[in-house]
Amino acid sequence: MILRRYLIKEVATTTALVLGFLVVMLLGGRLIRYFGMAAEGGLDVGVLFTLIGYNLPYFLELIFPLSFFIGLMLVFGRLYADHEMAVMNASGISRGKVARLILPLVIVAFVVQCFITMAGKPWGVAKATNIWQEQSVLEVFDFITPKKFVSSGDYHLYVGEIGENREYLKDVIVIQMPKGQTPESMNDIANQNEDAAKKAEALAQSLPSEFVRVKDTLIYAKSATQVESDDGVVRLDLHQGRRYEVDAASKQYSQIGFERYRISLAAGKTNDLKPMKIEGWTSSELLANLNKTTPNPSSSEIHAELGYRFSLPWLIVIAAMLAPPLAQVRPRQGRWLKLIPAIFIFVANVLILISLKESIAKGKVGDWAYPVAVLLLVLFAFYMNHHDRVVARLRLSRQNARRDEGVGA
Incomplete structure (x- = not known):
């Protein structure tokens, strides 16, 4: 009983330390990448650590079995090196x-x-995907640069000033014109006018013919705020402004004042968002669509992902079977001698399952390959445990055969 408690405590502690080291090392690289994206304006800083947390189960799926195996190797290696075994x-x-x-x-x-495999990773991938989709929806509003035009479909947006925490915009000019025509040359025109109301009028009268079509729309507003939306469309409420309609032939325009005017920008629509990755599907959803012929993802991809999730937990059993024989060292060799080769052997087992997932997803082999591969890996680990005994029996049988030959002669 004392020996069992000692071994369990040592293996659990060592596994936790190795797991913490690997998580910090891998997530640190991902964190640096996200910091770079945030510095370039491609990611909101507020969701940075939330995104890291949602990515944690994705890394733990493969890191946890490896950490458990390394923990077993270190504990059993110490038992051999200190002659306790x-x-x-x-x-x-x-x-x-x-x-x-x-x-x-x-x-x-x-x-x-x-x-982790059945519930944690799909949940984390789904949450992280939702955050990325929200970031892509908010891209047009969040990354507006003051005193420059930003295009979104038929709309071209000019902002004189951005409020605190990007909660509102000031001195907003919106021009609606055909796609493919950019009003970059109008930045100087907008900057040269002092009076806000005269800006819109001067722009409407001085637009070149190539930027104008019949009934082009030009809107000026003192401020604008974003409207929360669940359908993926970016909407702005314009406050206290005027709306102009410009006639292309006569250069005449009509105007109307408003207290609030709502526009919907073309970017960030839900149908433009990427579909959920199959890794983000729950296990129940995979089982429900197992026998359905869905184009995206295909039936082979569903079989590959589901078999992959059922196969990965067996890496824990394989690690427990491989570690004791692989950690065996001779006196004066040290417990670190066989650690690196043993890690390569265990990683090879992981790569076999990963390659099977890709092959099954592409339809090269059937999902029957998963149980066959797991069974072969378990048999290999079983052989490693009895390798010394098998070799000793073979040597003994050879010695007996030679002895019998000598007696017969």
Whole structure:
């Protein structure tokens, strides 16, 4: 009982330390990338750490089994290096029995991996995708530059000043004209007028013919605020302004005053947003669409993702079977000698499952390959545990055969 508690405590502590180190290292790289995007104006700083949190289950899906395997390797390597395993073997406690003492921890790790793979990662991917979609919807409003025109479909927006925290815009000019025509040359015209009302009138009368079509619309407003929308369309409420309609032939215009005028910008529509990745689908949604012929994603992609989720938790069992024999070192070798080769062997098991996911998604093989691959990996780990015994029996049989030959001669 004391030995079991010691082993479970050591493996759990070492796994947590390795897991923390790998998470900080990988998420640190992603955090630097997001900081760069935020500095360039491509990401709101307020959602930066939220996005990192939602990406955490995505990394844990593969980091947690690797951390558990490294933790087992370090603990069992220490038992061999400090000759504690030799003492236990001399006392009648085999290596297999020592490995079975951590079975409760293996079961807990298996359940945790199932939760991460089946529920945690899809939830995190779905939440992160929603944030990216919200950022793309707010792109036109959030990244407006004062005293420059910003185009959005038929609308060209000019803002004299941006309010605090981008909650409102001041001295707004909106020009509606055909797509493909940019009013960049009108920036100087807008900057040269002092009176806000005269800006719009001067622009309407001095527009070149190539920028004007019949009944072009030009709107001036003292301020503008964004309207919350659930349909993915960016809407602005313009306050206290005038709306002009310009005739292309006569250069005459009509005007009307307003207290509030709402426009809908063309960018950020929901039908322009990218569909949810299959990694963001819940396991129940995958099971519901398992036998349906859906174009996006295809049936093979659903089978590949679902089989991948059911296969990954078995990496915990494979890690528990591989670590004891791979951690065995001879006296004076040190427990770090076999760590790197063992990590390569375990990563090879992970890469087999990842390559199977890609092959099944492309329709090259069927989803039957997952259980076959898992079974072969378990058999390989089982062989590694009994390799020394098999080799010893083969040597003994050869020695007996040679002895029999010598006696017969």
